[in-house]
Amino acid sequence: MERAAHDDRSAAGPGRPGRHRPVPAPRADTDAPSRSGFLAKAFGVTALLSAAGSGLGLLRDLLLARYFGANQGTDAFLVAWTVPETAAPLLIEDAMAFLMVPAFSLALVLREERPHGPDPVRQLTRSTLPWLLLALCALSATAALGAPQLVELIAPGLADPQLAVTCTRITAITVVPFGVAGYLAAALRAQAAYTAPAVIYVMYNLGILALLLSGHRLLGVRSAAxxxxxxxxxxxxxxVVPFVRRLRTRRRTARQRGAGRGLVLIPLALLPVAAFSLTRQSQVFIERFLGSGLPPGTISHLNYAAKVSQLAMTSAILIVTVTFPVVARAMAAGDLAAARDRVEKDLGQAAALVLLGTAFLLACAPAVVALLFQRGAFGPADTDATAAVIRVYSFGLPAQAMIGVMVRPYFCVRPVVRRAEAPRAEGDRTTWLDWYPVGAMTLGLVVTFGLGVTLTPRFGAPGLAAGNAVGITCTAALLMRGLMLRGIALRLGLVLGGQARLLAASIAAAGAGSLAVRTATAPLSAALLGGATVLLVFAALGALFGAAEVRGPVLALLARARRPHAPSPAEGKPHGR
Structure with missing residues (x-):
C-alpha cells in the first residue's frame, strides 16, 4: 500500500491519485529541518513563548471571573467573543495554516529545484495576500453590520442582547488582523522561523489585559471587547517585520515578469478547508445556542471549563505546530513514507501529553477551578458547576488532539497552489475525498447536537459537554480512516496499540489521583498532591506497559540519575603543592 502511494501520483500535486508520473526523490536539504536538534530547539522556543501566552490568557480569564463573575453581562460578552473565538482558530491555526503552510512548502521546494529564476515564495505572496486582505475586510464589515442578527442566531435566549450586539461590533475588528497574522505565521513557519509566530498570543493577551485592567470600572465588559x-x-x-525581512533576504537577482509561471492558485481548493474549519468551530455555536436557554451563567461556566480543559491541549498543539511544516515539506517533495512516520510519532506524543492532562483534570478539577477562579464574584456554586463540565469535557480531549494531528497532513495532499506545468483539469477540480473531513465533522456535529438536545433538559451544562465529547470522538475515528484513504498509509495496529497503552495508564493515574485528592483540604495542596500522584502513576504504568512516548523519557531520566558524578576540575586537582 505504501509503495502504491509513492508510485500512483499525478502532476496535480503531492498524493493525488491519478496519472502515473515519476516522483522526484526528496532533496537532502528537504530533510534537514526534521533533524531532532532542530525540532527540539523549535519546540523549546515555541513551548516557552506559548506557555507565556497561555499564562497571560489564564490571567485574563481570572480577571474576567474576578471583575464580572458568571452572569448575564459575561454571557453577553462571551456571545460577542464567539467572533474572535471562531476567527482565531479559522484564520490562525486551522484553515490559514492548512492552506498556506503546504503552499509555502511547495514554493520552497520549487525554489530549491529552480535556484536561478523568479522566487516562487515572492510570487506566491503577490498572488494571494491582496485577495486575502480584500476578503478579510469584507468579512469584518459583514460581521459588524450583521451583529444584531448574529447575536439572535447564536443566543436567542440571551438576557441582554443589546450589550452583546455592542461587543460583537467591537470584536468584529479582529477578523482582519487575525487573518493577516495567520498568513504571516504560516509563511514564517514554513521557512523554519518559529520565534515570531510563537509570540503572537503573548501580544494578544497583553492587549486584552491592558484594556481590562484600565477600563473595567468605567466600561464594564466592553473593556474586554x-x-x-x-x-x-x-x-x-x-x-510584519520578520516576514518582510525574510522576503528581502531571499530576493532573487532575476525578477522578470514571468514569475507567475511557478505556482498557480487553485480557488476550489480553498472551499473544503474553509468548510471544515467552520464546521469544526460550530461546536461552540451549538453550545452557545443551547446554553442560552439554560439559567444565566451557564454559558460562562462552559467557557471557563473549556479554557481550563484546553490547557491540557496546549502541548499537543505545540507538537503539531512545530512538525507540520516538516510534514508539508516532505509531502511537497514526494516523500509520503517520511510524512507517515512523522504523523504516527505525532499521534503518540500528542496522546501521551493529552491523556496525562486528562487524568489530572478528572482527578483535580474542583481543586483547580477553586484555586484559579473562586474569588470575587465567582462563588463556590460556580466552582462546582464549572468542575462538573470540565470532567465531562475531558473525555473528548484525546479525540481533539488526534484531529489536530491528522487533519494537517490530510490537507497537505491537496495544497491551495499547484505547479504551473500541472494539467489544469486534474489540478483544479475537487473530489469527494477533498470534502471527506467536512462530512466527518458534520456527522460529529449532528451527534453533538442530538445528544445536547436530549441530555440538556436533565443534566444541564454537563449534558452539553457530553454531546461535545461524543461528537468529536466520532469525527476523530472517521478522520483516521480518511487519512488512509488519502494515501497516507498509517500502520493502524501500531497506532491503536500505543493509544491503548497510554489510555490504560491514564485511567489508572486518574483513579490514583482522585484518591490522593481526598486526603487534602485546601485547593492548592489538593492540586499539587493530585497532580504529583497522577504524574508518577502515569509515568510508571506507561513505562511498564511499553508506551514508547513514556518509556523513552522515563528510561532517559533513570539513566541520567544513575550516571556517576563527574568530578569538577577543582575536585580533580591534588591538594597541596
Missing amino acids: LGVALGSLLMAGVL
Missing part, C-alpha cells in the same frame, strides 16, 4: 480588538492588532503587527 476593546482589549480583544487591540490584542489582535498587536498580533499582526509583531509579524
